[in-house]
Amino acid sequence: MEPLVETDRVITSGRLEMPILTRDQLERIGNGEITSVAAELDVRLSAEWLEAVRWLAGMRARQLRDRPQDSAWLLRPIVRADTREAIGYLNFHAGPDDRGMVEIGYALLPAAWGQGYAIEAVRAALDWARRAYGIRQFRASVAPDNERSLNLIGKLGFVRTGEQWDPEDGLELVFELKVD
Numbered sequence: 001m002e003p004l005v006e007t008d009r010v011i012t013s014g015r016l017e018m019p020i021l022t023r024d025q026l027e028r029i030g031n032g033e034i035t036s037v038a039a040e041l042d043v044r045l046s047a048e049w050l051e052a053v054r055w056l057a058g059m060r061a062r063q064l065r066d067r068p069q070d071s072a073w074l075l076r077p078i079v080r081a082d083t084r085e086a087i088g089y090l091n092f093h094a095g096p097d098d099r100g101m102v103e104i105g106y107a108l109l110p111a112a113w114g115q116g117y118a119i120e121a122v123r124a125a126l127d128w129a130r131r132a133y134g135i136r137q138f139r140a141s142v143a144p145d146n147e148r149s150l151n152l153i154g155k156l157g158f159v160r161t162g163e164q165w166d167p168e169d170g171l172e173l174v175f176e177l178k179v180d
């Protein structure tokens with residue numbers, strides 16, 4: 001496992017905290033064991049949150065076995081700092097590619113929609129990647145009918161660069177953002 005530096009551990013924003021999950025924690029979540037992970041992070045992980053993230057956590061645990069260099073980039077719960085509840089999650093798909101680009105993915109539990117938490121979390125994650133690793137190019141893939149996600153990335157200034165077929169998710173529009 002690549003050592004995590006202190007700035008990788010928790011991404012914070014005004015209302016949110018996003019602690020990185022270690023490979024061991026990802027494995028436990030993938031196995032449905034959230035009690036110990038919640039205690040370690042001092043967060044509340046609901047059954048609904050587990051249901052939403054379980055498959056992805058297992059996949060990211062397997063990814064880290066082959067690519068320990070991705071350790072700072074993968075899954076983080078999105079935690080409300082006031083209630084300590086996990087209201088969603090975000091992750092980069094991997095560390096920077098050969099163009100220095102990273103792709104972001106995110107989701108909130110439906111009860112947390114419409115309060116600006118997603119854009120706050122994504123903005124903080126992009127800012128962390130820029131400050132900690134000098135990332136200047138970001139990518140996001142969104143289904144054409146996902147109006148909330150299209151709204152979010154449009155507000156962040158992503159521009160459409162193409163489309164792709166994802167074997168699981170079907171047609172996706174591809175967007176990129178370049179920052180100074």
Ligand SMILES: CC(C)(COP(=O)(O)OP(=O)(O)OC[C@H]1O[C@@H](n2cnc3c(N)ncnc32)[C@H](O)[C@@H]1OP(=O)(O)O)[C@@H](O)C(=O)NCCC(=O)NCCS
Pocket residue numbers: 105106107108109112113114115116117118119120141142143146148149151152
């Ligand atoms: C995509 C997703 C994360 C977007 O969530 P969201 O709640 O719409 O996005 P935000 O948290 O940024 O909230 C935005 C809305 O909150 C409102 N809002 C309320 N308080 C706010 C605040 N303090 N700051 C900003 N916006 C606020 C805004 O009016 C804004 O809506 P508008 O842009 O129409 O004006 C969510 O729909 C989701 O999880 N979907 C399922 C998973 C998914 O599709 N993931 C993306 C795959 S590409």
